Amino acid sequence: MYKLEYFFLRLVYFFFSHLPFFTAKYFADGLAFVAGSLIGYRKKVVVENLTRIYGENWPRPQKQFIKETYRHFIYLWMELMQTPKLTPETFKKRIRVDNIDVLREALDEGRGVLLLTGHLGNFEWINSGVSLMGFPFAGITKKQSNPYINTFVTALREKWGSTIIHTREGMREGLRFLKKGGILGLAADQYAGSRGVTVKMFGLDTPTFAGPAVFHLRTGAPLVFIAAERTAYGRFTFHFEKMACPRFQETSDEAIAAIMQCYNNYLEKWIRRYPEQYFWTHRRWKNLMSPESEPNK
Numbered sequence: 001m002y003k004l005e006y007f008f009l010r011l012v013y014f015f016f017s018h019l020p021f022f023t024a025k026y027f028a029d030g031l032a033f034v035a036g037s038l039i040g041y042r043k044k045v046v047v048e049n050l051t052r053i054y055g056e057n058w059p060r061p062q063k064q065f066i067k068e069t070y071r072h073f074i075y076l077w078m079e080l081m082q083t084p085k086l087t088p089e090t091f092k093k094r095i096r097v098d099n100i101d102v103l104r105e106a107l108d109e110g111r112g113v114l115l116l117t118g119h120l121g122n123f124e125w126i127n128s129g130v131s132l133m134g135f136p137f138a139g140i141t142k143k144q145s146n147p148y149i150n151t152f153v154t155a156l157r158e159k160w161g162s163t164i165i166h167t168r169e170g171m172r173e174g175l176r177f178l179k180k181g182g183i184l185g186l187a188a189d190q191y192a193g194s195r196g197v198t199v200k201m202f203g204l205d206t207p208t209f210a211g212p213a214v215f216h217l218r219t220g221a222p223l224v225f226i227a228a229e230r231t232a233y234g235r236f237t238f239h240f241e242k243m244a245c246p247r248f249q250e251t252s253d254e255a256i257a258a259i260m261q262c263y264n265n266y267l268e269k270w271i272r273r274y275p276e277q278y279f280w281t282h283r284r285w286k287n288l289m290s291p292e293s294e295p296n297k
Helices: 002-017 021-039 043-054 062-081 100-108 123-132 147-157 167-179 211-219 253-273
Strands: 095-098 113-117 137-141 163-166 183-187 197-201 204-208 223-232 235-242
Touching (some): 021 062, 100 113, 100 223, 100 235, 113 123, 113 253, 123 147, 123 235, 137 167, 167 211, 197 253
Parallel strands (some): 095 235, 113 223
Antiparallel strands (some): 197 204, 223 235
């Protein structure tokens, strides 16, 4: 089964990596229609997440908003397949950078930088984009269960010089990278369950992984938020923002909770700006979900 999954992924990659962006967009739109309207991939999860947050006052009419959500969801993965087309020559055409001095000033402190984001816009291109800007970047990510796909996706993510660290070695290798003055990228907005700290997001109790807080407290590395806003298929604006979080002298449960609450506040702010670009298919509030939403639908 692993080899069959890998073969299918390589077919998709071969197809999309050779298409121009404007052509790939039309195929991506078709796949978004299939995923959202025909298959309804995790549609109950999407609706329940959004209803929990917005009630009856969705940012746009429900049918339109769901359509936009699936479009951005599919765009993300198709753009990942087109990563080879993001080159030093095409970078400025594909990615506009807003407030880059925030990142440079944080690096000048000499303690490395914690570059935090969420599953918003095209978070997959952050590692390639930051590396193409000439910065030393490493991202922590979960290892794929399929070893063939894991090797393939890791190579794709590392194509332009970034380093991928898998979560099992995340703390040790992440600390080492920060001590060398590098930029460590983290997205801590997946369901953490009992392993996380429960803080608020959209006013809801949200179990959140504490990794960013632990790294910050152990190294003093400054916190910078990045939002990769999609402005069109294959085009983005990277927004950098200095995070003004509470300061602590030592690690404690209180300190970790306060820093992760700060992270959720920044993430929520950017989600509210571009809500259709968030990963609503993820069971972020599994602790609050109804049993009917639990199956992978």
